[in-house]
Amino acid sequence: MQDLNKIWSSCVETLEKNKIVDDKIILDSLFKPATLEEIEDNQVIITTELKWNIDAILEKRAEIESILSNSFSKPIKIKVLEVEEYKKSKQKKVPKIDSHLHPDMTFANFIVGNSNRMAQNAALLVSTKPGMNFNPLFLYSHPGLGKTHLLNAIGNKAKETNPNLLVRYITSKDFVDEIINSIKTNTTDEIYSYYRNLDILLIDDIQFLFGKEKSSEMFFHIFNEIINNNHQIVITSDKMPDELQGIEERLISRFKSGLSFGIDPPEFETAKAILEKKIENLGNTDLVITDDVLDFMVMNYCNDIRSLEGQLKRLFFCSIMESTNYIDMNFASEVFKDQKTIKKAQEPLTKEFILKTTAEFYYLTISQIISKNRTRNLVTPREICMYLMRELLDITFSEIGTTFSNRDHSTVMKACKRVETKIKKDPDYKLAVDKLKQKLGTM
Ligand SMILES: Nc1ncnc2c1ncn2[C@@H]1O[C@H](COP(=O)(O)OP(=O)(O)OP(=O)(O)O)[C@@H](O)[C@H]1O
Numbered sequence: 001m002q003d004l005n006k007i008w009s010s011c012v013e014t015l016e017k018n019k020i021v022d023d024k025i026i027l028d029s030l031f032k033p034a035t036l037e038e039i040e041d042n043q044v045i046i047t048t049e050l051k052w053n054i055d056a057i058l059e060k061r062a063e064i065e066s067i068l069s070n071s072f073s074k075p076i077k078i079k080v081l082e083v084e085e086y087k088k089s090k091q092k093k094v095p096k097i098d099s100h101l102h103p104d105m106t107f108a109n110f111i112v113g114n115s116n117r118m119a120q121n122a123a124l125l126v127s128t129k130p131g132m133n134f135n136p137l138f139l140y141s142h143p144g145l146g147k148t149h150l151l152n153a154i155g156n157k158a159k160e161t162n163p164n165l166l167v168r169y170i171t172s173k174d175f176v177d178e179i180i181n182s183i184k185t186n187t188t189d190e191i192y193s194y195y196r197n198l199d200i201l202l203i204d205d206i207q208f209l210f211g212k213e214k215s216s217e218m219f220f221h222i223f224n225e226i227i228n229n230n231h232q233i234v235i236t237s238d239k240m241p242d243e244l245q246g247i248e249e250r251l252i253s254r255f256k257s258g259l260s261f262g263i264d265p266p267e268f269e270t271a272k273a274i275l276e277k278k279i280e281n282l283g284n285t286d287l288v289i290t291d292d293v294l295d296f297m298v299m300n301y302c303n304d305i306r307s308l309e310g311q312l313k314r315l316f317f318c319s320i321m322e323s324t325n326y327i328d329m330n331f332a333s334e335v336f337k338d339q340k341t342i343k344k345a346q347e348p349l350t351k352e353f354i355l356k357t358t359a360e361f362y363y364l365t366i367s368q369i370i371s372k373n374r375t376r377n378l379v380t381p382r383e384i385c386m387y388l389m390r391e392l393l394d395i396t397f398s399e400i401g402t403t404f405s406n407r408d409h410s411t412v413m414k415a416c417k418r419v420e421t422k423i424k425k426d427p428d429y430k431l432a433v434d435k436l437k438q439k440l441g442t443m
Contacts, residue, residue: 004036004037005035005036007068007072007355008034008035008069009032010035010071011064011067011068012027012031012032014067015027015031015060015063015064017102018063020060021321030048030053030056030057031057033048033049034046034048034053034057034080035047036088038418039072039076042074042075042076042080043076043077043078044068044072044078045079045081045086046078046079046082047080047081047082047083047086048080048081048083048085049082051288054080054082054287055283057080058080059271065077065078069397077328083123099155099159099167099168099169100168100170100325101169102148103157103322105149105150105153106152106153106156107123107124107156107157108128109149109153109277109281110146110149110150111143111270111273111274112152112270113143113266113267113269113270113273114264114267114428115264115266115267115270115271116145116146116150116263116266116270119139119141119150119261119262120150121141122134122137123153124153124235124236126234127153127154127155127157127158128157128158130199130200130231131229131230131232132230133198134258134259135230135232135233135236136223136232136233136235136254137185137225137232137258138233138235138236138237138241138255138258138260138261139151139236139237139260139261139262140236140239140240140241140260140261140262140263140363141262141263141264142238142303142304143238143304143306144304144305144306144307145263145266145305147263148236150206150280151169152169154202154234155162155167155169155200156201164201166198166199166200167200167202167428168195168198169202170201170203170204171203171204171205171208172203172205172206172207172209172215173205174217175203175209175213175215176208176209176212178191179191179212179215180214180215183214188218191218192218192221192222195222195225195226196221196222196225196229198231198439199231199232200233200234201222201226201231201232201234203234203235203236204236205238206235206237206244206255207239207244210244210246210247212320216247216251217246219251220248220250223251224254227257233362235255240258240260240262240305241260243365261287262334262363263277264362264363265302265304265363265435266302267428267432268299268427268428268431271298271302271305271308271426272294272295274305274308274344275297275298275308275312276295278308278312282316284325286325287316287319287327288326288327289323289327290327290328290329292328292329293328293329293331293332294335296329296332297311297312297332299317300336302435303435311336314335315332315335318331318335319331321389349392349393349441349442350393351389351395351403353440354388354440355369355370355385355403357436357440358384358385358388358436359381361432361435361439362377362380362381364381366376369381369382369404370382370403370404370405371405372405382404382415383415383416383418384432384436386404386412386415386418386419387415387416387419387420387433388433389403391416391443392437392440392442396409397410397413398412400412405441419433
């Protein structure tokens with residue numbers, strides 16, 4: 001351990017000896033009483049009792065940096081602070097809070113595929129440079145597709161890189177409880193100051209905040225403070241910002257001021273990789289689950305990874321009960337026999353139901369699906385929707401065209417043909433269409 005006091009004394013001696021500071025009074029009153037507080041990487045922090053000493057010390061910055069670079073045998077940059085300011089910054093750095101992070105929800109445990117790549121990339125970037133890129137980062141998806149996992153991964157990674165960061169993960173339900181409690185105990189000021197000082201706030205399932213007037217108000221102010229201080233906020237929700245109901249416009253517009261990414265249900269390969277990872281995490285290396293069982297599970301439960309995990313646990317539990325490490329389709333069929341049937345849709349099969357289901361599946365609005373807008377992310381859902389109407393309702397191309405902003409019958413016909421071809425060529429595409437059919441209760 002280096003003696004920082006000695007290093008500073010020797011630096012001051014050199015300043016005197018080499019006549020870099022030749023005024024004895026300045027040297028004794030200003031340089032000698034300064035303190036070399038710490039060195040982190042290549043930065044040295046020097047403190048002084050009085051704010052107006054800072055500029056005088058910095059006038060000799062180049063010379064001091066050169067002397068200290070010699071002493072530490074590496075290039076050194078100095079930062080000079082008033083001692084009180086330094087103490088405050090140290091206090092803030094001491095983590096006084098429990099982050100409430102789930103230690104297993106890390107980037108290493110998160111399988112990436114097309115369905116979640118953008119969200120994962122954004123989350124990773126935010127975790128390495130909090131407050132500097134997407135702020136707020138807003139992640140949305142149907143339940144069980146990895147939003148909470150990514151929130152925790154951001155927190156875990158950020159803390160791993162810089163353990164001093166103040167990070168807090170909280171669901172909006174718990175946030176509301178904290179606010180209610182603080183009102184009861186007259187501690188809203190403390191709560192406010194606690195949140196505004198966080199480096200990273202990770203707030204899960206924001207949709208539950210709405211309609212809670214006092215909590216929304218508090219959240220609005222905390223949000224503004226965090227963003228204005230260039231600290232990071234990450235929000236998840238079951239809907240994209242524009243579709244959040246019962247939420248104040250001013251909050252929606254703030255959510256939209258950063259970047260939003262959706263997570264889709266995983267494509268076949270990704271879901272299978274997730275399942276394999278979860279099997280690996282079970283820790284039983286003797287366990288064999290045959291490939292057809294994995295495929296069956298993925299096909300039936302991949303709309304929600306949580307339920308996929310639930311089914312795996314069920315299978316694992318039954319294998320322990322039956323004292324077997326070999327799970328084939330015979331075994332699995334028994335385990336899943338009560339679960340196997342996929343729920344039939346309650347609503348009658350109509351054009352409107354197909355439109356609504358397709359729109360929900362792709363996180364779009366019905367107006368977007370039927371519009372004339374030819375943006376790429378609208379064209380695929382629109383064509384699939386046309387194809388499903390034709391195939392499942394057996395109505396004319398013209399009738400379908402009328403539903404889609406009066407397109408003519410040949411446009412619809414070509415779209416249906418394209419879908420048919422893609423279904424034959426692309427297994428992921430086929431899987432998406434099949435999933436939609438399942439949702440419509442036709443498979
Ligand atoms: N890509 C993935 N790789 C590995 N595990 C995943 C992935 N996506 C989801 N999971 C797992 O699926 C389970 C459910 O995920 P998570 O809780 O993050 O979903 P969610 O989108 O937050 O759901 P909800 O909206 O209900 O809160 C978790 O155990 C999570 O680890």
